[in-house]
Amino acid sequence: MTFTEAVLDGLRLVLIWPAPGYMLLGVAIGMFFGAVPGLGGLVGMAIILPFTFGMEPSVAFAFILGMYAVTTTADTLSSVLLGIPGTAASQATILDGYPMAQRGEASRALGAAYTVSMIGGVIGAVFLAISIPIVRPIILAFSEPELFAMAVLGLTMVASLSGKSIFKGTAAACFGLMLACVGFAEFGGVRRYWFEQNFLLEGLPIVPYVLGLFAIPEVLELAVRNTSISRVQREEVATSGIINGMKDAARHWWLGLRCTVIGVYVGMLPGLGGSIVDWVAYGHAAQSEKNGNFGKGDIRGVIAPEAANNAMKGGALLPTIAFAIPGSASMAILLSAFFIQGLEPGPQMLTDKLNITFTLVWTLVLANVAGAVALLLWGSQASKITYLQGHIILPAIMLVVFMGAWVGNGTLGNWIVLLAFGFIGYFMKLGGWPRPPIVLGFVLGKIMEEAMNLSMQVHGWGSFTRPIVLIIIALTIITVIFAVRSQRKKRAQKEARRNEASANSVQEEAMVVEEGGKDCPPASWPIATLLILVFAYCFYEAIPWSFSPKLFPQTVATVGLLLAVGALVFDLKGMAAIKAGTASADVVGIDKPYVLKSLYFLSWLIGIFILTLIIGQFPTLLLFVILYLKFWGKFGWKLIAIYTACAVAFLLIMFNEIVPVMWYEPAHLPSIFL
């Protein structure tokens, strides 16, 4: 079979019924799993895999890949509309997507995101098609030392995610690196920072952690201020938002293409993939694009991660098909599907079974187009949610947040993590601490420690003299130099802008506050103090461990401690300046009534946890909906009854039928769900 024949035969196989039907079914399921925070492609693949037993290969792969292809397209919905990352691959999208929604430009953000997702996904698939025969040397050249170096390069993105204070940004990144050390370090046989909690042996669960950091602070604001997500009225917003977004995607085609390439290459490297690709692309955009307004609703901050996270999927398929090296858990499931179909990844996929390989490529192409078109058609309807009153959408958001945090492994510990990081995230936001570096540090920390440990065992100090490592080290140094220069330039521009401040720009700044954009020392010093205590404790706790498991946490704790002390000193100076009335315009005091009301609402969330222990999870969530609507929203009983009925239907259909979870039910009460 020639190459052309294989391409055409692959297309024919994908178009023969029932393959297109299953692909569309997969796309529909994938959109659902992507849009609901906490689910994601991995859960979806694990659930649908058993249904592919007995299917023809082209049909089975159409079903699985149809689902897999679009989760990172649909995840933009909650990232943009609610500020909650739909999947791990859309964490960076919220940095600019959510501020756009607050400005009433949700549909524009979605239009741009879906367009670049589609193009990124298709290019990723095409890249997969043309690269299979030539990519072997690249994948085989990347080993643990190169992964370690890549992770260090990734850490330099902290500079572009730190907002105003690189000091706080770096300390926050160290906090993330530190959190990555929680759990059982198998290589040293040591349980680290687990506080005798069984669920922490697996490490800090990422979904509740990210939901806590990003979603809870936004929810608190909605509850306390009762504004809509969009700070502007619907009538003031252009009706052709989706079209404008598509035009934005076309205007920034060069950025989209660059990030697509980043996505493909990062996806190709086993061990990196989905968890960092959006951050790398976002960091690249923030560092390379001129006149950036990143973090405040710059459309390029949406285009970059969304182009990359779909393109990543074609890249991730490469090592799986060509060498049977699954770069992620999703790819491990795909490998199982290969085996169930009697196919063996490897050279035969490029020779005898090249047509099957092309069914994968065509499925990715068609599914990406189908998913993006469906979402583009539906996007402007979905964006209407951002104009609703805060009190009316908050209970629904809380159900999604609490259940999203629960889905992973269904322990109450997940809710503790959610609430604890919600509390920390709220004060970080208030105190001008950038939150993205914590997530980046957490994701990279896991990769870095494992890669460092294995590199030293396999290659020793020779790890750092390998050619690709040297190139990456050089790139890291260049990136740091550029980041420092860009920070200085930014500061100078800001200074100049402040001097000729127009009323318009002042209004815009008040509307959307960039991550780490404002200093509020009274809210910041508790975070700095907390970090000092955390770093000191982590260093002390690690003293008795053997060398390997303590090397990484103690190094990070030492650096983090110094940075946190530095941040505290700045905070104390800032507080003194506020007291003396000499503080600059960027340093603000605390809005006490707002903070007290926020803490009061936070106590309601803690109440959800406590009540769950007493009466069980399902009734507690419903009770929260009723009480919130009555006492915070002051709505009538008729609306409350309808809302509650919808909540019951949502919880039961979603989490009892489609993705059944194990509900928490106290032992002293009879079960509702058996």
Next chain:
Amino acid sequence: MNFLKHSALGVMAVAAAAVGLNAPADAQFYKGKRVNIIINYSAGGNTDIQGRMVMRHMKKYIPGNPRLVFRHVSGAGGTVGANFLAEAGRTNGYMMGVFTIPIMSQVMKAPELRADLAAFHYVGAIGQQTISHIRKDAIPGKTIKNWKDLINTDHEIRTGGHGPSSSKDLRTRLFFEALEIPLKHVTGYKSGGKIRAAILKNELDMTADSLAGYFGRVVAQLIKPGISVPIWHVGTPGPNNTILHSPSVAKNIPSFQTVYEAKFGKGKRPSANIWNSIRTIAATREMLRIIVFRKGTNPKAVKIMRAAWDKTTKDKGFLKEYKKVNGSVYTGKSGVDAQKYVKSIVNVNPKLQKSLLDYADKARK
């Protein structure tokens, strides 16, 4: 005589009535209910895929056709899930564990394992051998075609594992020490996939995989492309201090005992510590995956599920699919047998336990 005859008939009638009454009672127990199944490794791994496959077939034989809901509680080599079932699991019969048994953690009294594996109620168990494979070019200037080309080398072989106390690490190190082959062991790989990738990149020479992993991944990735060859499997503990060839493994892949005797002579054994440790590890392969209830679970549930498991292991569809997924015939145990067997494994003598612990500690850096 008549009395005896009538008594016997009476007993039979009561037994028949009991069975007759029991059958609908059994059907009612799970009717319209859901059974929560804890899997102690992440979604998509061998435990998950095999567990779901097994439960799909077993569901047909559970009276009342309950709904099965899967939940992954992974971490620390499977101990987190086992702890969860033992500490937070329900005893009403509606929560089970489908685990890869973290047996070495219990044998070595690892602190992260709080559950007592012998205290679970066993519904059934699946045995699964591991096959070791090595790069053909692991010894410079020589092409390794099979195990005979390896056993007399004095060249250092590079192997990989997950952690000093993992079964894979202990087994590999013990084998090489017994065979007196120099070894450079690298540990800390998060998954078997990462170890295989390192072999593909020629950073490691050798590792071992379960049959499911071997036929599902290794054959395509390393054997068929001509990079590696299989060398041996652990084997099954036999009588008189022996380790026998497992019926689930092809004849040309010998058990470790065969390899050892080929090098040192028929009937020879390494030190008692090493040999007993290897035999303990071999025993753990006999019930790698287990289906269990928490201690104190309703006996009725245990009885129903054990019966369902026994029927499943005779189901032609299950046996066919098992062979397809694992590349070998099914070997396993009934719930009753598994219950007895696990006790025999975990109750190792303190001297052996200490020796294993010391051995694992030697690898910690």
